[in-house]
């Protein structure tokens with residue numbers, strides 16, 4: 180029986196690989212069999228299970244059903260503004276039955292990255308308390324959090340800036356106080372070759388419908404330009420997350436589903452890691468963004484399956 184199931188799985192995974200199949204075109208039996216071929220489900224957050232503080236239709240039912248059905252479930256978010264416990268508090272308040280081991284967030288990944296290499300100096304942080312609290316949790320000192328406004332002229336700011344010699348790394352994440360002074364300080368620290376440069380993620384914008392909220396990628400790329408150095412990006416689509424999942428959580432990539440709303444982070448992470456992928460159209464991208472695009476990058480990010488929202492899976496769980 181076991182061999183038969185594995186053969187079926189191999190057929191299913193071959194059938195759908197990078198096929199861009201519409202879930203609605205599959206039979207109920209095929210969908211159930213496809214979903215049963217996964218032991219682990221990774222889901223993005225913004226644009227898949229929620230937008231800002233509003234859950235998307237039936238997202239809590241689907242996620243809690245996955246958990247009840249015994250799937251290993253992870254929220255894999257590029258958002259660096261919260262610690263894992265803060266993500267748990269938000270998730271539980273919204274009705275998701277998760278705890279801290281279900282959360283993989285970029286502030287946590289950045290702090291773990293430095294902890295795992297035995298980093299013992301200070302970090303200059305362009306970012307929020309999500310990052311600084313995760314650094315506190317692993318005993319790494321930091322400076323730079325909060326507003327850093329230009330009082331007087333830029334020449335004054337340059338003249339008054341005395342770099343802290345203890346700084347051995349710069350982490351750049353989402354920072355609502357980002358400005359020219361912070362960009363100058365980050366680039367100045369990074370001008371020393373030994374100083375590490377870590378970016379949390381490179382999302383171009385947040386999936387909010389009413390206006391363009393620049394994403395962390397806008398900030399990371401601004402520092403990258405003036406620092407004339409490329410960062411180590413710990414978030415999606417970089418494979419760093421897969422290493423953590425395989426090493427710490429023994430996840431089998433061949434039996435893992437990655438669900439996302441953004442082709443060039445979520446779906447590309449799935450492709451980079453050998454996961455099956457499902458695009459939901461409640462955030463940044465839609466089917467037309469991979470099927471009718473001229474963008475060479477997006478053409479490489481074809482999901483195995485796509486559907487309008489995560490809640491479409493509920494009848495099959």
Ligand SMILES: C[C@H](OP(=O)(O)O)C(=O)O
Nearest residue numbers: 223224225256257258382
């Ligand atoms: C949009 C992104 O969050 P995610 O979609 O990865 O949860 C981010 O907060 O930069």
Ligand SMILES: [Mg+2]
Nearest residue numbers: 223225226440
């Ligand atoms: Mg998203």
